[in-house]
Amino acid sequence: MALIDLANPSRFVALVGRVLPWLIVATVIAFAFGLRESYLAPDDYQQGATVKIMFIHVPNAWLSMFAWGVMSIAALGTLVWRHPLADVAAKCAAPLGAAFTLLALVTGSLWGRPMWGTYWVWDARLTSVLVLFIMYLALIALWRTVDDQNRAGRAAAVLTLVGAVNLPIIKFSVDWWNTLHQPASVLRMGGPTIDRSLLIPLAVMALAFALLFVTLHLAAMRNEIMRRRVRTLMLMQAERA
Amino acid sequence: MTALSALFARDARVAIRIGGGAMMGVLFFLAVVTLVPFAIGPDLALLRRIGPAILWLGALLSSLLALDRLFANDHEDGSLDLILMARPPLELIVITKALAHWVTTGLPLVVAAPILGLFLNLDPAALSATVLTLLVGTPALTFIGVIGAALATALRRGGLLLPVLVLPLTIPVLIFGVAATNAAAVGPMPFETPFTILCALTLMSGVIGPFAAAATLRYGME
């Protein structure tokens, strides 16, 4: 952790400082517009107003997978290109991924409640998301238990890539397990059944949540860089004393 | 008294600051509960029936997870020498450390239990009974576990030794914890009978555990 390593992150922090206000404004506008569209969207003839949970649930479900994708690219950055910002990006994406996954789970269970009569069924889709959530938490636990951030970064990168390979296998297994057991009801979210009138609010909300992810991710990365700087300064202070 | 409260505060603070403690136990609990339906199938009626048992087993395994570090960490950095030399009786010190451990790892399991109960389709009566029995029963698991923690430290063997030593001793707690929960959820037994025995088990282990652990440390650490 030499001072040279901070050179590149310094430029990054400056860049984030310039971009962040615009991103925040864009996120707020996208949410305002998206929520308005969602409010105006027609109720479903079967599900009534509960269908509108979809506008929050689906973008979060997408982002829960997208965050793992971001972490996988960052993991390659750590292991292959040894980019100094890569493990910062990976570390900051993990709690965000976990948060979006949790939102997807909660909204999914609230959405399903009227149909299932209970908050949770072991539906293939939801169960896969739950496994993804556990994997995010495991990754956060790994980051938190290992004190040396460089070592933690490499270990987390390996685990992230293993997860990226394993997640489709888990998804396939869970689907197979679920069809084996003939589920009582399945949360249907097929492409053709969706009405045009619901598509626009969904797209806007997806954009809004994506912007939120980028905003929070950049801010978290800046904070993490600051945190590492404080740590470096403290170590230097201990060395001098 | 100040000495013991200082020890409690230190142990709790270390456990909270290092990510290993509270969060890891709850995460393990979540993982165990999630695995069960994959093994027995997503039949909600079946899950509802065995839900309290799953939660109790998960909490039992999770509460033993971080226990082998209870004295081992203090032994490795030399703190245990000073603790053994100290003025407060060793039994009280063990109780203090056990309580700090329970607050940072056992209590989060109790808090997480109702959320995990939703996954198992438990109704409110069964949920509240599970939380209540876990609240009363998990201290017993910690107090029994400190015996294993002391043995593991005195014998300088960590890892799997502790669960192997401790799991058989936890059987009564498991029996009456699950029995009390089932009695509240489905009957026909009255809830009070097994619940009172569970309380008695906790109180008993609160005495036996610290004494046995203190004796182990006193004679084992020479």
Add this chain to the structure above:
Amino acid sequence: MKLSGLDLTCIRGGRRVFSELSFSVAAGTALLLTGPNGAGKSSLLRMIAGLIRPAKGSLMLEGGDPELSVGEQSHYVGHQDPLKPALTVTENLVFWVRFLNGKAGVSAAASIEQGLDAVGLADLARLPAGYLSAGQRRRLSLARLLAVPRPIWLLDEPTTALDAASRDRLRRVMLDHLSGGGLIVAATHGPLGLVEAGQLRLGGSSMDGEEPARPEDVDAVDAVP
């Protein structure tokens, strides 16, 4: 105050570490334990601290608090530093002061500041102990000797990892302790700079298993400061 041991025998893991060892240290003096590795210097210190029971012989303390054991009136500095890396420098010291003293409050806060100052760690008070170097960690461990007054100091290689300046500071601290009526038993390889210290040489012959270690030089133990 006078600490003495009579015919002490130590058996560890079936091995006779030393036998029939006698010594005595009076208030205001220091006793240095020297000898090769495995001669039982650490074992003797741990025995005085009450962490090992003697197989034979007895320990006596005249003029101490009769309510307390020798260990409870002693500071023991072992090979490790009893610090938690996740806690700050101050938090570590505060814990030991409150734990060893059994009392909190204004006097504790003052003694903590004093202790940190005396070992030169006042500037690092808010840093996590995990960031400290080996020498700084050792100094932080030694700070509790100053923050909590106890008459008997049992020091096992106290200068390990300390640089020349810190060793000198430790020497002055020990001299202060002695002139204040305390007593010190220290295991050491090098000189600690205590002029009027008695010496107890523990022989290393137990390595070949035939003859148990014997004290060879117990003179000057009761030297007057």
